[in-house]
Amino acid sequence: MADQNTTDARRYLVFRLENDEYGIEIDKISTIIEKDMDITRVPKQPAFVKGVINLRGEIIPVLSLRLKFGLDDDVYNEDTRIIIIKVDDLSIGLIVDSVAEVVLLDDETTESVSNIAGERPLEYLKGVGKPDGRIITLLDLEKIVMPEEAAT
Amino acid sequence: MDMSQYLEIFIEESKEHLQSLNQSLLQLEKNPDDRTMLNEIFRVAHTIKGMAGTMGFNRMSKLTHDMENVLHALRNDELEVTPELVDILFRCFDALENYTANIIETGSEGNTDSKELSDVLSGLLRNKKKSGAKASEQTKAGAPPAPETEREIASDLELDQYETNLINKAADMGNDAWQITVRLNKGCLLKSARAFIIFKTLERHSEIIKSVPPVQDIEDEKFDFEFTVIVLTRADAEVIRKDLNSIAEVDDVIMKLIKERNKAAVGVQAEEMPAADQLQIPADIRQAAAPGQDGPEPVTKKTKTGKTVRVDIDRLDVLLNLVSELIIQKTRLEGLEGIERTQQYVEAIEYLERITTSLHDAVMKVRMVPVETVFNRFPRMIRDVSRELGKEVELEMSGVDTELDRTVIDEIGDPLIHLLRNACDHGIESKEERRKLGKPESGKIELKAYQDGNNVVIEVGDDGQGIDVEKVRKKIVERGLVSKDAAANLSKKDLIEYLFRPSFSTAEKVTDISGRGVGLDVVKTKIETLGGTVEVETETGRGSRFYIRLPLTLAIIQALLVMIGEEKYAIQLSSVHKIINITPDDIKTVQKQEVVMYRNSVIPIVRLREVLEVPGGSDADQKVMTLVIVKKGERLTGFIVDRIIGQQEIVQKSLGKYLAGTRVITSATILGDGNVALILDVNALAN
Numbered sequence: 001m002a003d004q005n006t007t008d009a010r011r012y013l014v015f016r017l018e019n020d021e022y023g024i025e026i027d028k029i030s031t032i033i034e035k036d037m038d039i040t041r042v043p044k045q046p047a048f049v050k051g052v053i054n055l056r057g058e059i060i061p062v063l064s065l066r067l068k069f070g071l072d073d074d075v076y077n078e079d080t081r082i083i084i085i086k087v088d089d090l091s092i093g094l095i096v097d098s099v100a101e102v103v104l105l106d107d108e109t110t111e112s113v114s115n116i117a118g119e120r121p122l123e124y125l126k127g128v129g130k131p132d133g134r135i136i137t138l139l140d141l142e143k144i145v146m147p148e149e150a151a152t
Numbered sequence: 153m154d155m156s157q158y159l160e161i162f163i164e165e166s167k168e169h170l171q172s173l174n175q176s177l178l179q180l181e182k183n184p185d186d187r188t189m190l191n192e193i194f195r196v197a198h199t200i201k202g203m204a205g206t207m208g209f210n211r212m213s214k215l216t217h218d219m220e221n222v223l224h225a226l227r228n229d230e231l232e233v234t235p236e237l238v239d240i241l242f243r244c245f246d247a248l249e250n251y252t253a254n255i256i257e258t259g260s261e262g263n264t265d266s267k268e269l270s271d272v273l274s275g276l277l278r279n280k281k282k283s284g285a286k287a288s289e290q291t292k293a294g295a296p297p298a299p300e301t302e303r304e305i306a307s308d309l310e311l312d313q314y315e316t317n318l319i320n321k322a323a324d325m326g327n328d329a330w331q332i333t334v335r336l337n338k339g340c341l342l343k344s345a346r347a348f349i350i351f352k353t354l355e356r357h358s359e360i361i362k363s364v365p366p367v368q369d370i371e372d373e374k375f376d377f378e379f380t381v382i383v384l385t386r387a388d389a390e391v392i393r394k395d396l397n398s399i400a401e402v403d404d405v406i407m408k409l410i411k412e413r414n415k416a417a418v419g420v421q422a423e424e425m426p427a428a429d430q431l432q433i434p435a436d437i438r439q440a441a442a443p444g445q446d447g448p449e450p451v452t453k454k455t456k457t458g459k460t461v462r463v464d465i466d467r468l469d470v471l472l473n474l475v476s477e478l479i480i481q482k483t484r485l486e487g488l489e490g491i492e493r494t495q496q497y498v499e500a501i502e503y504l505e506r507i508t509t510s511l512h513d514a515v516m517k518v519r520m521v522p523v524e525t526v527f528n529r530f531p532r533m534i535r536d537v538s539r540e541l542g543k544e545v546e547l548e549m550s551g552v553d554t555e556l557d558r559t560v561i562d563e564i565g566d567p568l569i570h571l572l573r574n575a576c577d578h579g580i581e582s583k584e585e586r587r588k589l590g591k592p593e594s595g596k597i598e599l600k601a602y603q604d605g606n607n608v609v610i611e612v613g614d615d616g617q618g619i620d621v622e623k624v625r626k627k628i629v630e631r632g633l634v635s636k637d638a639a640a641n642l643s644k645k646d647l648i649e650y651l652f653r654p655s656f657s658t659a660e661k662v663t664d665i666s667g668r669g670v671g672l673d674v675v676k677t678k679i680e681t682l683g684g685t686v687e688v689e690t691e692t693g694r695g696s697r698f699y700i701r702l703p704l705t706l707a708i709i710q711a712l713l714v715m716i717g718e719e720k721y722a723i724q725l726s727s728v729h730k731i732i733n734i735t736p737d738d739i740k741t742v743q744k745q746e747v748v749m750y751r752n753s754v755i756p757i758v759r760l761r762e763v764l765e766v767p768g769g770s771d772a773d774q775k776v777m778t779l780v781i782v783k784k785g786e787r788l789t790g791f792i793v794d795r796i797i798g799q800q801e802i803v804q805k806s807l808g809k810y811l812a813g814t815r816v817i818t819s820a821t822i823l824g825d826g827n828v829a830l831i832l833d834v835n836a837l838a839n
Contacts, residue, residue: 040828041719042807043764044814052807052830054822057473061810090809145810 009106012129014136015083015096018071022096023103023129023136028085031055032099035080050074053093055084062093068144069124087141094144103136105129110138158529159259159338162207164462165565166252169196169203173245177238184233193241194223195674199566200248202573206533209261212251218273219244225277240272311362315382318361319410322384329410330358330385332392335378337401344373346401351381353395358385377403382410465559468519472803475515476822479508516803521561523601523610524552529565530572530599537576544594545580547572551601556608560702564610567675571612571698572597574672579616579696589693591615604701605727605835607684613697619690621647648688652676675700711821713797713829714780717766720829722802722821723791727834729783731796733776748790750781757790758837764816769794782834789838804831 012023013032039051039062048067052059062082066074074080079098084091111128124143129136173196180189197219204212219241225231247266254262311319319329332354340346347370354360362382365375385392389407396405482504491497531547538545556564580586580595587593598613624647629639633650652672679686679700690696711722712731738748739757747754757779761770779790802821807814818833 038827040820040830041767042811042814042830043766043816045811049811052811052820052828054476054826054828057469057476057822059805059807059820059822059828061808092810 009104012103012105012136012138013083014100014103015081016098016100017065017069017096021100021134021136022065023105023138024083024085024141026102028087028141029083030086030091031084033082033084033093034078035076035082035095050095053082055091055093058091060084060091060093062095063144064095065144066095066097085141085145087145090145092145103129103131105131105136105138158207159255160460161529162203163252163256165203166200166248166255169200170245170249170252172196173200173248177241177245180233180241181235181238184238187227190223190226190233194220194227197223199569202569204251204261206529206536209251209255211261211265212248215244215247215251215266215269218270222273222276231276237276240269240276244269244273311382315362318384319382327384327386328389329361329382330389330392331380331382331408331410332396333378333380333404333406333408334396334402335404335406337403338377340377340401343375343377344371346399347371347375347379349399350396350402353399354381354383354392357387357392357395358383465519465562468515468558472515472519475508475512476826479512479824479826482508513801516801519558520555521558522553522555523561523564523608526561526565526568527552527599527601530568533569534572534576534597537573538580538595541576542582543576543580544583545576545597546594547597547599549599554601554603554608556702560608563678564700564702567678567700568599568610568612570672570675571700572599575612575614575616575696579614579618581617585617598697603726605724607701607703610700610702611697612700613695615695618692618694618696619648619651619688620692621690624648624650648690651688652686711800711802711831712780713800713823714778714793715795715797716760716764716793717769719764719766720797720823720827721760721764721793722800722829722831723780723782723834724831725799727782729781729788732779732781734779734790735776736774748779750788750790753788755781755788755790756838757792759792760832760837761792761794763837782838787838789834791832791837802829802831 011026013026013029014021014023016022033055037053039053041051042049042061045051048064050062050064052061054060064074066072074095074097081096081099082093083096083099084093086092109129109131111130124139125137126140127138129138173193176189176192176196180186180193183189197216201213201216201220204210204216222231222237222241226233226237231237244266247264247269250264251261254260254264322329334347334350336343336346351360351367360381360383363370364380369375370379383392389409393405393407396402482501485504486501527549530549534545534547575597580597581589581591583593586595596615598611600609600611600613602609621644625639625642628634628647628650629636633653634642652675675698676686679702684700684702687699687701688696689699710725712725712728713720713722715721732750734748739746740748742754746757746759748757749755760766774794778793778796780793780796781788781790800823802823804819804821807817807820811817815836816833817830819831820828821831823829
């Protein structure tokens with residue numbers, strides 16, 4: 001395995017929202033599906049909670065990262081994917097514009113959150129990956145799946 | 153009374169408890185100060201004690217009882233957790249495991265006494281600060297030996313003169329006399345009917361001259377699982393054996409040839425059987441010829457295979473999910489574009505549809521079990537417990553066919569045992585006391601199960617003395633849980649809450665039944681892990697009633713599917729009172745609340761479209777509206793929906809932690825087309 005040499009290297013899945021690239025740790029992802037089913041809206045939920053889907057018999061809430069990050073609402077097309085993540089036994093789907101690739105990031109190519117300021121989705125930010133001059137926003141999934149009391 | 157049908161439950165549960173005991177002991181060894189582990193070990197020991205006692209495995213019960221005494225001392229800091237002590241506990245665990253292994257093998261706990269261990273345990277108690285060896289109590293648990301006799305073959309029969317004559321006469325005519333022992337399957341329900349068939353079969357070939365037990369007793373089911381007959385026959389022994397073995401639920405047939413011509417005492421003398429006879433009847437007969445107690449061993453092994461299979465609930469989940477997937481694919485197949493819908497295609501799809509539907513139903517039903525399977529054990533338990541306490545207690549059960557999800561059923565046994573034992577021990581007064589109070593001598597315990605909306609409620613009620621809240625108040629001050637002043641201000645409800653705390657008991661003396669404070673906190677913890685609640689109502693002198701409310705997490709319910717805008721919702725059918733059509737003119741406003749008149753009463757209405765914030769459309773342009781009237785307690789509320797889709801059996805699925813706070817929705821279900829429909833929380837919406 002390539003990452004055995006660099007101790008802190010981690011694999012991230014890179015996906016796109018609008019023009020930006022985001023990364024989430026690959027070991028938190030249980031599956032990636034196409035958006036080919038209806039999402040059942042759940043009443044009395046903040047707008048970014050798109051609803052629930054049936055994934056192999058399991059009811060899974062689906063969130064719109066676009067709405068969560070204050071972007072325009074999702075427009076579904078054949079590139080749209082739902083990334084199913086599992087954090088603390090909680091399975092949640094995240095709608096993204098498209099999924100790009102898997103990258104390997106280590107300490108060299110990662111900048112921790114304390115060095116960055118003023119960026120947009122700061123509260124969900126864990127760091128920034130900079131492989132080959134790209135900028136990949138690394139998301140803190142724990143914070144994303146934390147139910148928001150503030151959201152009304 | 154026959155306990156064999158509970159044996160399997162006992163074995164499975166013991167295995168689980170022993171497993172957890174082992175783990176806890178290992179943990180305790182690592183962290184001698186870990187109170188929760190100590191509590192856990194105590195609970196497990198307590199539960200095993202109760203179960204073993206119920207099944208009549210007195211040695212097991214005695215050992216766990218002695219363990220409990222030591223553990224109790226540990227909990228009260230009268231003893232210290234030392235490596236030596238943990239060793240002893242491990243030895244106890246080994247002994248318990250041996251008992252269980254024996255029970256699995258033979259159905260009996262065996263003859264090994266754990267006296268040595270018990271002595272060590274009581275020695276521990278004596279050596280330390282407060283001894284209280286409770287010797288008198290220990291002897292109580294040691295009572296009569298395990299009922300092993302049922303397994304022994306009704307041995308060689310006594311024959312009277314008349315029967316001897318018959319056998320001899322038959323021999324003169326060339327008929328053989330056989331002693332045939334038939335053993336029925338332990339799961340056999342209609343033993344006498346089965347015996348009747350066996351008798352009929354035998355009579356085809358032979359003449360029955362004697363039966364042990366007598367025919368009358370067999371007809372009255374007054375026999376265990378075997379009986380022995382002597383028959384006279386010309387037929388070949390193998391033919392008879394084959395015919396008998398072909399009868400359902402016959403586990404074993406043992407045939408012995410009765411020696412002819414021994415006028416002094418015609419008896420069964422298998423040992424003397426000529427070699428030729430032995431050759432004629434292979435296998436089993438040689439077993440039978442072997443000394444008495446060896447005979448049953450190989451046979452009891454056979455009885456282990458029951459008619460049920462214990463399946464891991466996860467596997468059922470997987471199965472259910474796969475079936476849901478199958479249904480979704482079927483629906484997709486139906487809707488495929490560009491396929492010529494030939495007659496054959498349509499038929500195949502229809503057939504597939506029927507199969508998937510039945511499969512779905514079957515898998516869902518597999519998970520549902522009537523509470524009866526748990527309740528069945530209780531009458532015997534109550535009988536034993538009340539006898540031990542010298543009380544007279546009547547157990548009244550109702551709603552035994554109420555179904556619960558398998559996961560819940562598996563867990564609900566222990567808490568109920570605790571509550572029932574508590575009711576016997578603390579609730580119901582002694583006979584004398586009851587007489588003095590003018591109550592009937594015999595106390596009553598009621599065990600009731602019923603479905604209430606989304607819940608199944610199990611009530612355990614007694615007509616005893618009720619909970620003495622003043623005693624509780626005194627106790628919590630004594631234990632230093634609350635200061636005296638604070639305790640004085642606690643309400644009845646608050647005080648009762650204390651009963652559910654760990655290590656709290658109001659029982660004055662420690663008994664074998666309950667009263668060490670393990671009861672209620674275990675009950676509460678268990679029920680809460682199942683997502684349920686426990687409540688108590690109590691009235692001094694009149695009795696107490698516990699309400700266990702369990703959610704049907706994965707229950708199948710009948711639901712009414714309705715359309716609101718473009719969205720489908722399910723309403724639990726049991727709460728639907730009636731569906732009527734109304735016109736906008738029927739809706740009136742009283743104090744800002746929209747209402748309609750229904751059967752001379754005014755009922756409030758809820759516009760679901762607005763409450764649920766369904767996008768698009770409005771109720772305004774409709775001339776006729778559909779009103780689903782739901783019932784909450786005695787109150788009716790009308791829900792306006794767009795359209796009724798129909799009634800359907802659905803599986804409730806949790807919305808999960810993330811959406812747990814959604815108040816108007818209880819859960820969700822997956823429809824035949826694979827889409828998710830939400831189940832409305834009628835109670836929340838009606839408010």
